[in-house]
Amino acid sequence: MSSPCRRLERLAAAALAAALLAGCQRETRDFHGPPPPSGPQASGVSPSDLAAGGGPIGPPHDPRAAIYEDNAFHIGEGKRYYDWYNCYGCHAAGGGDIGPPLMDDQWIYGGSIEQIHASIVEGRPNGMPSFRNKIPDDQVWEIAAYIRSMGGNVAKDAAPSRGDELQSSLAKTQVKPTPAKPAAPTDQPR
Amino acid sequence: MRRAAAWLAMGMAGLALAACSGAQDSLNPAGDQAAHTQDVWRLMLIVCGAMYVLVMAFLGWALWRARRALDGPPLEDAVKSSADAPMRNALVGWTALIILGLGVLAVGSFLVDRSLARADTKDALHIKITGNQWWWQVEYQDPDPSRQFTTANELHLPANRPAILELAAQDVIHSFWIPNLAGKEDLIPGRTNWLTLNPRRIGVYRGQCAEFCGLQHAQMALDATVEDPQAFEAWRQAQLKPAPPPSNDAQVRGQGVFINGACGSCHEIAGSDAHGRTGPDLTHLASRRKLAAGALPVGRDGLIAWLHDPQAIKPGNHMPLVHMSDQDLNDLVAYLQSLS
Ligand SMILES: [Cu+2]
Numbered sequence: 001m002s003s004p005c006r007r008l009e010r011l012a013a014a015a016l017a018a019a020l021l022a023g024c025q026r027e028t029r030d031f032h033g034p035p036p037p038s039g040p041q042a043s044g045v046s047p048s049d050l051a052a053g054g055g056p057i058g059p060p061h062d063p064r065a066a067i068y069e070d071n072a073f074h075i076g077e078g079k080r081y082y083d084w085y086n087c088y089g090c091h092a093a094g095g096g097d098i099g100p101p102l103m104d105d106q107w108i109y110g111g112s113i114e115q116i117h118a119s120i121v122e123g124r125p126n127g128m129p130s131f132r133n134k135i136p137d138d139q140v141w142e143i144a145a146y147i148r149s150m151g152g153n154v155a156k157d158a159a160p161s162r163g164d165e166l167q168s169s170l171a172k173t174q175v176k177p178t179p180a181k182p183a184a185p186t187d188q189p190r
Numbered sequence: 191m192r193r194a195a196a197w198l199a200m201g202m203a204g205l206a207l208a209a210c211s212g213a214q215d216s217l218n219p220a221g222d223q224a225a226h227t228q229d230v231w232r233l234m235l236i237v238c239g240a241m242y243v244l245v246m247a248f249l250g251w252a253l254w255r256a257r258r259a260l261d262g263p264p265l266e267d268a269v270k271s272s273a274d275a276p277m278r279n280a281l282v283g284w285t286a287l288i289i290l291g292l293g294v295l296a297v298g299s300f301l302v303d304r305s306l307a308r309a310d311t312k313d314a315l316h317i318k319i320t321g322n323q324w325w326w327q328v329e330y331q332d333p334d335p336s337r338q339f340t341t342a343n344e345l346h347l348p349a350n351r352p353a354i355l356e357l358a359a360q361d362v363i364h365s366f367w368i369p370n371l372a373g374k375e376d377l378i379p380g381r382t383n384w385l386t387l388n389p390r391r392i393g394v395y396r397g398q399c400a401e402f403c404g405l406q407h408a409q410m411a412l413d414a415t416v417e418d419p420q421a422f423e424a425w426r427q428a429q430l431k432p433a434p435p436p437s438n439d440a441q442v443r444g445q446g447v448f449i450n451g452a453c454g455s456c457h458e459i460a461g462s463d464a465h466g467r468t469g470p471d472l473t474h475l476a477s478r479r480k481l482a483a484g485a486l487p488v489g490r491d492g493l494i495a496w497l498h499d500p501q502a503i504k505p506g507n508h509m510p511l512v513h514m515s516d517q518d519l520n521d522l523v524a525y526l527q528s529l530s
Contacts, residue, residue, distance in 0.1 A: 029506065031501040031505050031506055031511075032499075032501055032511055080508070084455070084456065084468040085455055133450065133451055133452065134451070134452055134455055135452055135455070136452055136510045136511065136512050136513070138510060138511075139510055
């Protein structure tokens with residue numbers, strides 16, 4: 001074995017390890033969310049500060065945004081909570097219903113994660129209820145990050161897969177099974 | 191060295207005894223299904239045990255013979271002179287014994303399977319169980335909607351009355367297993383499985399998810415109480431009622447915290463304005479024995495520990511930490527404790 005070859009091998013191993021470690025960031029699981037900021041808070045903005053039609057006015061940049069936006073775990077949780085807190089009821093899977101679509105790039109109140117966070121916490125005058133105190137703040141961020149991911153605005157490797165509702169045909173497991181007869185159970189413990 | 195061995199033996203004995211409390215034990219059957227399973231287990235133990243003893247005896251004998259052969263005449267002679275015919279006979283006998291043993295096991299398991307399939311289902315109770323990461327939703331079904339109710343992480347069954355369980359899963363595959371009552375049955379998203387129980391012996395048994403389902407799989411237990419039919423009926427009547435209204439100031443404030451805060455978006459308390467469907471139904475929380483699928487005892491300490499930080503008790507579970515003042519926490523716990 002010549003030594004340059006060894007070197008190359010070592011370098012390759014180091015590079016691989018570095019790449020793997022970098023990958024760890026996208027999956028970091030912080031179950032408590034980051035500590036609340038000491039500076040200005042996104043939720044401190046009232047709806048009247050925001051002109052319909054978006055525009056440059058909006059909540060200031062929030063340092064927590066990055067933590068949620070690039071993290072597969074938080075975005076995945078956001079997807080779950082989008083359903084659990086019934087955003088579906090008005091926005092469907094992002095395509096819009098009573099509420100406006102969230103997956104396109106047209107925003108009434110702005111499409112930065114801070115602005116989406118504010119829309120959820122504050123509510124919006126034409127029919128969007130305020131979720132202040134109804135959803136813990138970590139989860140609002142997670143939902144906002146998920147909404148960002150709908151339009152392809154987060155790192156691809158962190159975005160969750162499309163929901164089943166957006167597939168053209170139902171997944172095999174979602175097809176309604178033929179009901180088994182409860183009177184004569186067929187599957188028995190083994 | 192001796193010391194270490196003694197400690198090891200004591201440790202093993204301790205472990206073995208720990209399994210003997212009997213509340214989660216397939217060798218302590220409290221229902222027909224588990225009894226049948228125990229029958230096959232016993233049969234298998236006897237057949238395999240006998241074969242094992244035989245093999246070991248032959249091995250010992252062969253070793254003993256080999257030692258003696260060293261002192262005797264050279265090997266070729268030994269083979270020629272003594273072994274041939276008896277050895278052939280022994281091998282034929284051995285093969286026959288194996289076939290017989292496997293035959294007994296096959297017939298035994300067939301008969302048990304048949305009796306399991308013929309379980310008595312007359313006048314059965316119908317209960318739907320849904321596996322969630324990481325808790326069990328339990329819905330008592332009835333043709334009359336006013337006699338249906340929902341609870342979580344606990345199962346009450348009247349002794350000597352069959353129960354048909356409809357098993358579903360919300361998110362990933364789980365497996366339902368109360369060893370004292372029956373074998374395992376998987377809960378699979380998008381599919382319904384059925385399990386019949388014929389509970390016989392009164393007692394409190396412990397069930398546990400038996401299919402790895404994520405971070406908190408180990409803390410996904412449920413209580414199964416088999417009780418006499420009157421006690422069951424009393425329990426059912428109590429469960430059918432809505433939650434009692436708050437009866438003092440602290441409880442009233444606690445209910446306010448529950449409904450105006452995040453709690454009500456995920457939890458239902460029948461008779462209040464909380465109608466969330468994604469977390470466990472809390473209508474009669476205080477009547478349960480355990481909190482959060484067996485993680486904590488129900489009671490003031492357990493509730494405070496859970497609400498103070500659910501992510502410390504079951505890291506990664508789907509109930510978020512909701513920040514609140516100590517006053518709110520106390521009021522909330524007072525309210526939850528009143529939900530008997
Ligand atoms: Cu599990």
